[in-house]
Amino acid sequence: MCRSSAPCAARDTSLRPLTDAWRSTTSRLIIIYGALFAVWCVVLLGIVQWETSRYLSGVIDQMLASRVHYLEGTAPRNMRATVESASQIDVQGAMWMGLFDAQGRHLAGNIATLPKELAEDDVARSLSANLASPTRKVTARVRGLAHALPDGTRLVVAKESSTIDGIGTIIRHGLLWGLSLTIIPGLLGGVLIARGPARRIRAIQQAMEPIREGDLSVRLPISGTGDEVDLLAGTVNATLTEIERLLGEVKGVTDNIAHDLRTPLTRMRTRLYRLQQQFESRPEGDQLDACVGEIDTVLSRFRALLRVSELEDRQRSACFETMDLCTVLRNVHEFYAPLAEDRGQRFELELGRLPPLRGDPQLMFEAFANLVGNAIKFTPDGGAVRLVASTDAGGDARVDIADTGPGIPPDEREAVFRRFYRGDETRAKPGCGLGLAIVSAIVRLHGYSLSVGGNEQGAVFSVTCPATA
Structure with missing residues (x-):
């Protein structure tokens, strides 16, 4: 992740x-x-x-x-x-x-x-x-x-x-x-x-x-009176049309590059892997194995880019259903508990009474699995990770993922949704800087909100899920 x-x-x-x-x-x-x-x-x-x-x-x-x-x-x-x-x-x-x-x-x-x-x-x-x-x-x-x-x-x-x-x-x-x-x-x-x-x-x-949520296909209503409000709305609509076109071109170029390069890179990986198998017992085998690893890293980034693009299309929201968020969180806990145990970490799960929500359970599993995986990865051995679900005063579901890792500096928090962003303190860790971009795309697709803060020992990621979303 x-x-x-x-x-x-x-x-x-x-x-x-x-x-x-x-x-x-x-x-x-x-x-x-x-x-x-x-x-x-x-x-x-x-x-x-x-x-x-x-x-x-x-x-x-x-x-x-x-x-x-x-x-x-x-x-x-x-x-x-x-x-x-x-x-x-x-x-x-x-x-x-x-x-x-x-x-x-x-x-x-x-x-x-x-x-x-x-x-x-x-x-x-x-x-x-x-x-x-x-x-x-x-x-x-x-x-x-x-x-x-x-x-x-x-x-x-x-x-x-x-x-x-x-x-x-x-x-x-x-x-x-x-x-x-x-x-x-x-x-x-x-x-x-x-x-x-x-x-x-x-x-x-x-x-x-x-529009604020990222749907640039929406246009402002025009009454047809031709007054100042109509002129302003028309100007904004023309601006949105141009922005949508430019972003579509940039997104199309990125997606095409990721899609077109994935096939030749996959072929190259296959050939290198075959060569690596042939030279497995020789010194050249180690070099070939390193090349296969680098290609895997590039392919994982392309897959992440295409995944973000898929989520930002917002077409999957039409398939939302009533889901039990507690079940999703139990599955996440069950999936990552062995990894946390291997590192000597305490992985605690606290589930309160949550309202029913509409969404895609698979996507929400992917989002929380990404957050929990990051928390386990950046928490030192012997630390603790807590996955807490509760209902706030407004009746909305709230999920907090807290860890005892190094935390996140406040001056970096504005860059959370930036693709490929990696802080100076985490560049040594494996990753491609697209994890939170995928999480935020899933959260926005559901109409939820994602925030991050810090406690005395680490970072706390919070996802608020309105009951009416």
């Missing part, structure tokens, strides 16, 4: 399914657009509210200035009576007026106290004022203006600003309702729109799974 000394570091390269709709690019763009639209609406309606309030405040300020100008023409002796008479008119939105002496004492009108916020500069300001009339007495938000009269008294006129506040409230309510009636249906519609691209991406992911 051939062994590649490169460890099998299985990396998680599986494609993660797009199950969360909010992770899709379309959904994110919709959310970003919705957020920008909401911010724009808030800014726009804020500007509308501010302009409306400014305009209405200007109208009120003009009304206040007009009233001050009208009262300013009243004779000082009639000012108190005029203010008192005008302030008695209790009409909603009417003017509020107050006349105060130089010390701020109330003289007339329905503004009870002189607002401290107002300066005698004829500039209108928004403030809270104490208002009183025959029918009500309240503190309200008003726009007020203070004017100094020639006799030292101060005239204050004001008008409630509830209209401005009401318009601001209406705008805010309109904003909330508008956003609710726009953003929420927009997001729901965006989710529905995003489901189409997400469905196509999932279809592409499903098509990529067999």
Whole structure:
């Protein structure tokens, strides 16, 4: 059996399914657009509210200035009576007026106290004022203006600003309702729109799974709409076609060389073997025997290459059946127990309860026999080899082959599937570097996973067999 000394570091390269709709690019763009639209609406309606309030405040300020100008023409002796008479008119939105002496004492009108916020500069300001009339007495938000009269008294006129506040409230309510009636249906519609691209991406992911496993005959689905996804899928399909063609040519050349050279090499071996039999008792016989051994090595490599090529065709998976993996492992243990015993090694078999699996028992025997043979070969005399089968937390079968050999350096584990790979520490051992390539081809054919690690004393090869595979 051939062994590649490169460890099998299985990396998680599986494609993660797009199950969360909010992770899709379309959904994110919709959310970003919705957020920008909401911010724009808030800014726009804020500007509308501010302009409306400014305009209405200007109208009120003009009304206040007009009233001050009208009262300013009243004779000082009639000012108190005029203010008192005008302030008695209790009409909603009417003017509020107050006349105060130089010390701020109330003289007339329905503004009870002189607002401290107002300066005698004829500039209108928004403030809270104490208002009183025959029918009500309240503190309200008003726009007020203070004017100094020639006799030292101060005239204050004001008008409630509830209209401005009401318009601001209406705008805010309109904003909330508008956003609710726009953003929420927009997001729901965006989710529905995003489901189409997400469905196509999932279809592409499903098509990529067999491609990732090495089946280059699969192509990505094309919807026929001619959009960006179709263009990308078409480009990937064209690339896959070219890769498949190039790999097919390389594989064909390799297989043809291995197949065509095997026949003449077999004939040469036969002739050399006959000569070796004739010169068996002479010194030339040893040289001929060495030549036969070298040809056997070359023929074994050709057979291994053709075996890998056969397994990578993936046609044998159609003949899979329900198999008992425990029976396969017992046969492997029974086959290699005498060899381990001859080397003084402990060969332990631990079988747990395993789920039924679909596969080819002969191929799985070949794979585990290769791994166990390698473990025995690289474990020193008196060491131990363990073949353990168990069920993991997910219900999948797991088989570990552990030895007490030299182990495999971590920096070599990426080269596990490389054909003819042999590490520096194992080149002295017999082998051709195709053993793990055959094992990995069998494992991939079954849809299982192969990994390698290290314990304190050696290497641990693990094969995980999903129950649904």
